[in-house]
Amino acid sequence: MAKLENKSKDNPRLEQRLLADGQISLYLEYYLGRESEPVLDEFGEPVLYESGKMAGTPKFKVKHIRRKENLNLYLVATPRTPIDRQHNKETLQLAKKIRQEREQELLESSEGYRLKKDRQINFLDYFQTYIDNYTKKDIRMVQIALQRFKDFLNDTPEYTKFAKSIKPEQLNKDMMVTFTEYLQSRSIGEGAKSIYQRFKKVIKYAIEHDVMIKNPCTGVVIKVDDQILRKDVLSLDEEQALINTHYDGENPNIRRAFIMCLYCGLRFCDVKDVTFANVDFANKLLKFEQNKTKGHSANSGVIIPLNDGLLRLIGEPTESQTKDSLIFPLPSYEMCLKALKRWVKRAGIDKHISWHCARHSFAVNILNNGANIKTVASLLGHSGLKHTEKYTRAIDRLKEDAINSLPTLEVTNF
Numbered sequence: 001m002a003k004l005e006n007k008s009k010d011n012p013r014l015e016q017r018l019l020a021d022g023q024i025s026l027y028l029e030y031y032l033g034r035e036s037e038p039v040l041d042e043f044g045e046p047v048l049y050e051s052g053k054m055a056g057t058p059k060f061k062v063k064h065i066r067r068k069e070n071l072n073l074y075l076v077a078t079p080r081t082p083i084d085r086q087h088n089k090e091t092l093q094l095a096k097k098i099r100q101e102r103e104q105e106l107l108e109s110s111e112g113y114r115l116k117k118d119r120q121i122n123f124l125d126y127f128q129t130y131i132d133n134y135t136k137k138d139i140r141m142v143q144i145a146l147q148r149f150k151d152f153l154n155d156t157p158e159y160t161k162f163a164k165s166i167k168p169e170q171l172n173k174d175m176m177v178t179f180t181e182y183l184q185s186r187s188i189g190e191g192a193k194s195i196y197q198r199f200k201k202v203i204k205y206a207i208e209h210d211v212m213i214k215n216p217c218t219g220v221v222i223k224v225d226d227q228i229l230r231k232d233v234l235s236l237d238e239e240q241a242l243i244n245t246h247y248d249g250e251n252p253n254i255r256r257a258f259i260m261c262l263y264c265g266l267r268f269c270d271v272k273d274v275t276f277a278n279v280d281f282a283n284k285l286l287k288f289e290q291n292k293t294k295g296h297s298a299n300s301g302v303i304i305p306l307n308d309g310l311l312r313l314i315g316e317p318t319e320s321q322t323k324d325s326l327i328f329p330l331p332s333y334e335m336c337l338k339a340l341k342r343w344v345k346r347a348g349i350d351k352h353i354s355w356h357c358a359r360h361s362f363a364v365n366i367l368n369n370g371a372n373i374k375t376v377a378s379l380l381g382h383s384g385l386k387h388t389e390k391y392t393r394a395i396d397r398l399k400e401d402a403i404n405s406l407p408t409l410e411v412t413n414f
Contacts, residue, residue, distance in 0.1 A: 013031075171216045269292065272326070
């Protein structure tokens, strides 16, 4: 198999491979640069070089990004006749011409984005199709990511022309920078970051399936200080006000489940799945594995002591229930959130409260009552203290706010 001639700077390069039937398949290989990301240890912390000139600096793993395009052109591996040789000559000329055209297309596109198959595809439709076939538990966040991107196109004068239709190659780095700024203006802290992570998953999927060549999100990040608690928390008085509040048409399971979260620090994804089998009634313990970390963390198992009040809240299985029955049969997250907002408003609490706020409230309140940080980390199922420390800082801010709420001290003489 003769070696193909490629100049050192050719991009894409014309390459070949020998098939089992004796033919040579021709294809193009694009080099799209490289991506680097920090090497993290099992706790999610950066791994540092231990010696040499790089000692003390983070390690990075580098990935060179290449994509292949089959040309569906074939050479005869061992040409024996004039016809074979003429066929190879003409096929090779055609392949080289296609390579030159592809290279020109890349040069004409300053950002390097190009559709490889269907140039008329609408990225918004592609995103929706991705959602329609998505089966993982975070589908709600993926749906929010699409809606936020649509809102961004509608609300940003520079991009309103793309509100109904935008081709994948029209997404570029400048647009992504503006999009992340928009997300941070619409969502607080971790919310913006979480939405952007789902958006990037769709971009990555599009690249893997040859819809895009270059990732417009490369180098565009949303930085969040994980040590700052950004959600509202309920004080013990506000929790009691909520418990004392009822309204017509309330769902008792939603009510019981949220109170359970307030007093045990459970996430919504966990409280909706706990069964009577998770309750050790004899030893007054709740034992379960966190959905968020199940299967990829040694600390996914959580054990929470239950007092008599929580045991009454849980109740015991009825005759029609088994140990595998759900303790809190809940509707969809959207319905639960809508009911919670109505409940909070009826209680006269002027705060933006979501289901996850119950987990934060639990942590802040038990720390405020004297629990040590290691105990709180264990109850929350944290693998280390890093994520728990933000709650101690939240308490410091509450103390500072309490002092600042006092009337200004105006003294002329002491």
